[in-house]
Amino acid sequence: MSSTPETTPSLDFIRQIIVEDNKTGKHGGKVVTRFPPEPNGYLHIGHAKSICLNFGIARQFEGVCHLRFDDTNPTREDVEYVDSIQEDVHWLGFDWADKKFYASDYFEKLYQFAVELIRVGKAYVCDQTADEFKANRGTPTVPGKDSPYRNRSVDENLDLFGRMRKGEFADGSRTLRAKIDMASPNIHMRDPAIYRIRKAEHHRTGNQWCIYPMYDFAHCLSDSIEGITHSICTLEFEVHRPLYDWILDALKTPCHPQQIEFARLNLGYTVMSKRKLLQMVTEGNVSDWNDPRMPTIAGMRRRGYPPEAIRAFCEKVGVAKRENIIDMALLEYCVREELNKSAHRAMAVLHPIKVVLTNYPENQAEEFDAINNPEDPSAGTRKIPFSREIYIDQDDFKEVPPKKYFRLVPGGEVRLRYAYIIKCEKVVKNDQGEVVELHCTIDPGSKAGGPTSGRKIKGTIHWVSAPQAISAEVRLYDRMFTVEQPDADAEGRDFKTFLNPQSLVTLANCKLEPSLANAAPGTRFQFERLGYFNVDPVDSKPGKPVFNRTVTLRDAWAKIEQATHQS
């Protein structure tokens, strides 16, 4: 097949490997990838990169991508996570068809592989305690010492391993170890444990097993069993690759997948470790895994990020082996770009101030046509009611305007979007001197099609008719988390994390145009000039929507920040 250079984007290094493999027929021209999460937490934006990569490559090369739960540690895993992972992968727009697997499906096969490894003299049962194990492992610069149990006979190992399975030994009393080289410069090759005793209930196999395979043993063999061609994982597994290959070679498996590592995604000022995210949840810093401030897929979905935007983001960040910290602005750009195309516009007032149009008859009512989406004419129009009393945003009126302020000022004029030009005649204040109401007059001829509709007015603001307005709660979310640089604590490598105290501001009395009353949960809108919002799928009730600020419009940051901090 020939491809035109103009339409062929440059391939990342993984795709280049696959193109090369296809050329040489290394895997028979097939491409089988897998996304292998451990079900011990919710998926986050970092996983999204892996998902887009693995499913994307499969799609691009007309292969398949498996979903495999790497559930080999029963003490940390839960069906809640199994369910959420599937939901999130689907929501992102990928499908594994009937290729859903569990490492736990292979427990019997893996056991037989382990027996085989013992038979060929490449594994042994070790009676060392965890502490002894550790003490004899050495360090990166000091070689380890052989276990005294290293040269047990095959028969004895077989017997002991069988009894491990039967549950005759206590947790931690023995392990099965691969017999490699305690002096290897690569610590993972120093007779790594491949089975441990863990008398714990597994979320799928129950109490059927009391020994569980370690990652290094289970992963390569699961890949091999499934006929994976390219086992794509993150950089920290690079030093595991010799072990991955050793196990498959030792067992002479017919399928030997190729492990390829890439740099995981890091977002600036964002915590991405499952451990810390779990901590956020359990300590109540956030409402749950799907809190809109969380960098989880579920959190972003609830916040209003479209799956298309996340996919575009993963595409844009690229794939390489270099450590990276992506600017959050790129993610937000991708969200805006998608939402600009797809989100309907709506009028909303977050900090309402009442405006009485003194020359507009009390009992008069009108409707104006508003465009739903200028990007998409097929989205049509809707009717917006208009009356003598309306709300505008406090921010759209300034008693003492800064320079270049084109919105409403005392004695000044401004256009109400889709409606009339109004003039501010009087400012009503309370005892504290706060502006509580404005009295304005309309130019009756200035509505669309009117004789003075063409008048040049600098500012145009949005508004909501007071009698028909619906009141709603609007939540403004700031950047999700902040991360401190590592301090010199005991570990020397941990991060201190904390929630930005400004990360959530709730505005309880926002006035929205009536069409929003029945907006379906999850629907995304652009509140003109204020940014993109979505109807919270969790807390919204019929006729009583709650909106989350998904992301602000690009130029609106400073303004919104200011407004947020004032309130």
Next chain:
RNA sequence: UGUCCGAUGGUGUAACGGUAGCACACAGCCCUUUGGAGGCUAUUGUCCUGGUUCGAAUCCAGGUCGGACAGCCA
């Protein structure tokens, strides 16, 4: 005095011995009864030192810096 991996503007990513390009961010300008969208312009980069070559981001050597690895986690 360990093994492995990496190093291109502020951020991320291309260029596979032949003009250092793209995107985001930033700055400025234009347009708009605002679609806070769009358009235009500009600044900023090959870790260092040598070598090979007509020519090096690319190949070689040595250094520097950064990351991963010492769970019976994945």
